[in-house]
Amino acid sequence: MELVTLQDVSKTYAGPDGGVLALRDISLSIWSGEFMAIVGPSGSGKSSLLHILGGMMTPTTGRVVIGNVEVFRLSQDALADFRRNHLGFVFQQHHLIPYLTALENVLLPLAVDRNHSNGRSRADRALAALERVGLRQRAHHLPDQLSGGEQGRVAIARAIVNDPHLILADEPTGSLDSATGGAILEVFAELNRQGHTIVVVTHSPRTAEIAQRVITMQDGAIHSERGNP
Secondary structure (H helix, E strand, O other), X not given: OEEEEEEEEEEEEEEOOEEEEEEEEEEEEEXXXXXXXXXXXXXXXXXXXXXXXXXXXXXXXXXXXXXXXXHHHXXXXXXXXHHHHHEEEEEOOOOOOOOOOHHHHHHHHHOOOOOOOOHHHHHHHHHHHHHHOOOHHHOOOOHHHOOHHHHHHHHHXXXXXXXXOEEEEEOOOOOOOHHHHHHHHHHHHHHHHOOOEEEEEOOOHHHHHHOOEXXXXXXXXXXXXXXXX
């Protein structure tokens, strides 16, 4: 089933010498349950595409539909609700709050969850998310008491605590050594086996190898795509 549709999406940034075209006429479908990697050189448009997929950046032209919702026709409040309830984000720098425990960091997306207002329910869901990434036993540790790989897994737990339709990750292993990065990739692979749709922007050949489909960006456009066996 088609989960995401991008139709003729372009993005132009204002610059001192005129507009800078970051994305040009991107049309793309992402299927439910798919694991997709987006690769390409710096400046090719990978992160701009991911930010548009995540509703964090408005395209200059084109349509983005996720789960039958035309994302950029939503009001700002409705778009914020949509991102919180249907999308999960993982970034290279993790963005954990240093004075909150792993559990408290994972709880953050649930703080304004109108559908699960009971505090005990929220804590149970956050602990379950930590357990899914193999980190329940570190729930009450602060970020500086965790390794880089453990911090990455906390960030993934925070991304999945709302059971999102789509997980978006921007260079999630970029700051990690190969062994730790491999462990993070295995977490993503397991989440995909459990049915999550995942899109990862990466420079890592290893990440591209485990994805089911690899999109190569160049000069703001899709240069090629291939499937992995």
